Amino acid sequence: MSPASSRTPFATFRDQYAELMRSAFLVDLQYRASIAIWLIWGVTEPIISLGIWWSIAAGGAVDGYTREGFARYFFGVALVNQATLSWDAWNIDRWIREGEMNHRLTRPIAPIHEAIADNVAYKTPTATIILTMWIIASLFWPAVRIPFEPGRWSLAIIAIVLAAAIRFLNGYATGLLAFWTTRATALVELQFGLSLFLSGRIAPLSLLPPRVAHVAEYLWFPYVLSFPVEILTGAVTTSEQYLRGFAGQAIWLAIWLALYLVVWTRGRRHYGAVGG
């Protein structure tokens, strides 16, 4: 083994990450039964929405969405939602309330990296499970088949990764407000409630009242769910739509990253002052 001084910072960082991911994955493996329940919990909302829209579309297409169109859309929602879920605010809240933040602050690596490793270790296998279910379902149920277009699928993967990053930073930065208030998780819930409509969780954005859909365009909500889903279902077609979508993702990623950095730097100082 080479002495620590000769290692590049990057190599150290990479090894730390690998270790964080490994331990997160092993913890998840221990809780696989609980994870199965969270998976069921995650897919019921899109299934219920699909059930209702399926009945509504009995008499014909609803603003361009046929029954099959709804089926594909909500399978996409189930997948993208699983890949972009954000629960970190609740962890941060607990860490700060119960003092578990203290030992995390003494580590040579910021707590956000532990959270990122957690997220990757959890979402990669669980999203793969949902994808597998989708593939199996499409064998028996033609309605949920989507055409094989490698180019589109690759762009969808990029959009999903960006969406996961935005939603993660959004949840994490909001959660860090726990440095100042005990109700930071309520703010996350508020955003979660609004995302029912603005992210397209309950219906495709084109079915919302036009004014609401218009407001959504100026926020990050559509970029964390609706945009990747609509790439998958084929609703995004023109290069202008792609450009707008990816540009929106890039802008909101930058904004939430900046907000995270501000809240983290100030919050840590504030926390030290209180606990010191």
Added chain:
Amino acid sequence: MKRFTRAMIVLRAFWQLNWLEELQYRGNFVASLLGTIFWLVMAMLTVALYFRHTPQLGGWGYWDVVVLLGIFNALAGVVETVLRPGIGHLPTDVRSGALDLVLVRPVDAQFYVSFRRLDVWRLADVVLGLAVSGYAFVQTGRAISAWELIAFAVTFAVAIAVVYAIWVTLMSFAFWFVAVENMAALFDAVFEAARYPVSAYPGALRFLFVYLIPIAWTTTIPASALTGRLNPALATWAAAVGIAALGASRLLWRVALKRYTSAGG
């Protein structure tokens, strides 16, 4: 009868203590009330969105569905007030062995575990839910007969019994799967489906909600009583389902409890 009286005395003492404890956290009341109002508004907007694209959901009009939504909120309030803080804590007790302290007490264990805590502030959800139902009922422009009101009271009680039985069933699984700590999430997931009349779902899901996970009996039936969709036969069936669900869950509880060997056993 003597056992019953004693149980009631115990219950009163517990809830009184709880009440005094909760009075210290009045800020929580405001927060929980605001939260409930927010989610109620979101739920009503969701229904409004559906009704932008359809004149009816499974044969129910907008205000009919809102009547149901209020009942859903009231039942969710019962869950948050009594069930989640009480029997919802069972898996933790089984894992840690704290159930020992329950079993040695001279009261029925299921009774004690189920009703030991009362998160009084969440009773506001019940009141708010019933108020929404009442308002929506007025909007439907119907008149209510005495028989319908009685039918509503009975079927609402049945709904509480069914929800309670589902909780007892799910939580009893903790005796087999000690490591599973989020069994309550399974209830939350499935109960979401009770937001809408069961007739609004496609056949396969409807079958699931009526026969396999009987949530159809929790909101659809009491709301049917208020919207003139309930006939005496269905009401009788509902009562039978409620009693059967309670009986089955009691049986399961007994079988499950036999497996308990305390922590490390």
